[in-house]
Amino acid sequence: MPSWESFTLAEQTLLRRAMSDSWLAGTVQAYGVNLRWAGADGAPPPRSYTEYEQRALVPLLAAVATDLVDRGLLTIHDSAGAVSSGSDASVGGSRLRAILATADNWVWSPRRPSEIQLSAPRTVHERWFDDAYPTADNTGLPRWDELSLDQRRVLVCAAEASGMLTGPFGVLDGPPAELDARRRLDWIDRQLAPLAPFVRDGLIEVRRYPDPSSDGFTVIAVGRLRDTLADPALWSDDLDWGIGVGCVFTYAGLAVWRGAWSSAWNARLTFE
Secondary structure, eight states: OOOGGGSOHHHHHHHHHHHTTOBSTTHHHHHHHHHHHHTOTTOOOSBOOOHHHHHHHHHHHHHHHHHHHHTTSOEEEEHHHHHHHSSOOBOOHHHHHHHHHOGGGTSOOTTSOOOEEEEOOHHHHHHHHHHHSOOOOOTTOOOGGGSOHHHHHHHHHHHSSSOBOSSTTOSSOOOOTTOOHHHHHHHHHHHHTTTHHHHHTTSEEEEEEOOTTSOOOEEEOGGGHHHHHTOGGGGOTTOOTTOEEEEEEOHHHHHHIIIIIHHHHHHHOSOO
């Protein structure tokens, strides 16, 4: 079997998502992130792909997905078909080609239910899961008990699917409305203290999500965090879930999380 490093970034993207039983929708965005984190040629700037850019990449990724299916490394499931037929509803042949050729199946939208799911055979998990999601050496890292409460909150935020830092669903406390501009920045500096080192070390990526009807985002560099979080609009209690500033682990950060802290968190599921 080939090594993980011998797969292209497009193949790695699809296999990672298949090993996590992810939806096909959103895969193009994940490919863009993979390119960017790898520093690859053709990577998008520090933002998500536009819908136009996503649709333009569908033929490339559809061809890669078809090849992986043909090699027995990837399975495509139609959950709508599973409901109607009562079967597993894995697809192949002309139905597979039609699904993969349809750009709507690859682009996430709240107006369309996600029905096409990726999965991988057990042999793929056994051979490549630890390469796709490695565990970093925790030598020299603080133990979970040695982290501050605020550091733990930030790490769990990055580990969870919601991952919001600001707004009514965020883990950071917004500045009180009565603060003047200088004291507001002082407040924000205190909120950033547990987060900024993880961003600076490339373990966490911070993103601003402006629109709940899209999976679009812009990446906030560590040097822009203070000015970005000074925007009062980010702290409104009226914001819908998914609007505002959130965070995710990079692959390097996920490896550190898995190697150093995830087991302690999973054993307790409490910050105290």
